[in-house]
Amino acid sequence: MKINLFDLSLDELKEFVKQLGEPQFRGKQIFEWMYRGAESFEDMTNIPKSLREKLSENSFLGGMSIYEKYVSKIDETRKYLLQLSDGNFIETVLMKYEYGYTVCVSSQVGCKMGCKFCASTVNGWVRNLTPGEIIGQILCVQKDLGQRISNIVMMGIGEPFDNFENVLKAIQLMNSPEGLMIGQRHISVSTCGLVDKIRTLADMKMQITLLISLHAPSDERRSQIMPVNNKFNINELMSACDYYIKETGRRISFEYTLISGVNDTMEEADTLASLVKGKLCHVNLIPVNKVEESGFSKSSRERVEAFKRRLEKHGLVATVRREMGSDINAACGQLRNKKTKQ
Numbered sequence: 519m520k521i522n523l524f525d526l527s528l529d530e531l532k533e534f535v536k537q538l539g540e541p542q543f544r545g546k547q548i549f550e551w552m553y554r555g556a557e558s559f560e561d562m563t564n565i566p567k568s569l570r571e572k573l574s575e576n577s578f579l580g581g582m583s584i585y586e587k588y589v590s591k592i593d594e595t596r597k598y599l600l601q602l603s604d605g606n607f608i609e610t611v612l613m614k615y616e617y618g619y620t621v622c623v624s625s626q627v628g629c630k631m632g633c634k635f636c637a638s639t640v641n642g643w644v645r646n647l648t649p650g651e652i653i654g655q656i657l658c659v660q661k662d663l664g665q666r667i668s669n670i671v672m673m674g675i676g677e678p679f680d681n682f683e684n685v686l687k688a689i690q691l692m693n694s695p696e697g698l699m700i701g702q703r704h705i706s707v708s709t710c711g712l713v714d715k716i717r718t719l720a721d722m723k724m725q726i727t728l729l730i731s732l733h734a735p736s737d738e739r740r741s742q743i744m745p746v747n748n749k750f751n752i753n754e755l756m757s758a759c760d761y762y763i764k765e766t767g768r769r770i771s772f773e774y775t776l777i778s779g780v781n782d783t784m785e786e787a788d789t790l791a792s793l794v795k796g797k798l799c800h801v802n803l804i805p806v807n808k809v810e811e812s813g814f815s816k817s818s819r820e821r822v823e824a825f826k827r828r829l830e831k832h833g834l835v836a837t838v839r840r841e842m843g844s845d846i847n848a849a850c851g852q853l854r855n856k857k858t859k860q
């Protein structure tokens with residue numbers, strides 16, 4: 519089995535090269551080529567031909583390709599349908615902000631979390647992405663765009679904490695000075711609330727931004743729309759959040775999707791406020807995006823504003839997330855395995 523060199527850290531690549539009987543400094547040269555966008559081993563002109571041959575016998579460079587690309591007419595958001603080396607498909611989104619380009623990265627092929635409002639879980643879970651496949655999305659988009667990506671949000675298909683080790687390794691690769699050189703503070707990870715992993719991450723004291731998909735302030739309602747709540751309830755989630763804030767000193771962002779008639783009453787705003795009040799946090803309201811299968815619809819604009827004002831009255835900082843790329847189904851919760859493996 520050939521290995522994907524993007525799955526390796528710099529040290530692991532040096533070790534790999536050593537096992538091929540070559541000096542370790544070649545590992546660093548190869549690593550630099552990879553992150554400078556070399557398409558093939560042939561491009562690596564300072565690597566001896568004999569080593570390039572050994573490399574192609576034993577390994578490959580990502581094996582990921584852009585199968586289709588959709589560009590929004592509203593806001594320049596781009597959505598990529600990427601094909602992986604085993605034929606599976608994932609989606610990745612590029613967004614343009616004043617401060618630079620952000621890529622929204624997937625962590626799994628499909629998702630097993632079952633949130634009722636989200637398209638990513640409709641066809642279930644197929645497999646985890648490897649670290650190289652997570653990094654590969656950024657490299658694919660960067661190459662297509664021809665500009666540096668400065669921010670990453672792990673908010674594409676999948677539950678990042680259900681693929682914890684690979685996601686952490688991918689973040690280290692994003693950080694690597696010889697790699698993508700994206701600082702931890704420019705990386706955000708969103709979870710539906712896998713409490714044990716939130717605590718582990720807190721212990722690591724990383725400087726990434728953590729987002730928590732909350733979406734309902736009571737166990738009864740949250741369990742109806744997010745099955746994960748049956749495993750880790752709101753109480754457990756909130757105490758893990760407190761622990762995270764205490765250990766890292768980082769502000770948490772609570773995401774709250776507003777679904778008409780489901781979780782958008784003023785009473786729920788009050789309960790939400792009492793739940794998160796006093797925490798170092800921020801509430802991000804997201805009028806629910808359309809997903810055919812869910813049957814849910816957005817709260818009205820007035821309701822969204824009223825909900826926001828109500829939270830502010832309690833002293834909370836709340837924002838309404840700007841919807842991007844909705845004409846190409848690239849907005850939050852709209853990504854899915856649109857094509858199945860060929």
Ligand code: SAH
Nearest residue numbers: 636673676677708709710731806807850851
């Ligand atoms: N599994 C992780 C990562 C997905 S991030 C998580 O749940 O956090 C995608 C964000 O969009 C999450 O906050 C998710 O709850 C939210 N989302 C899902 N479906 C949505 C929809 N239809 N409209 C708006 N937001 C949605």
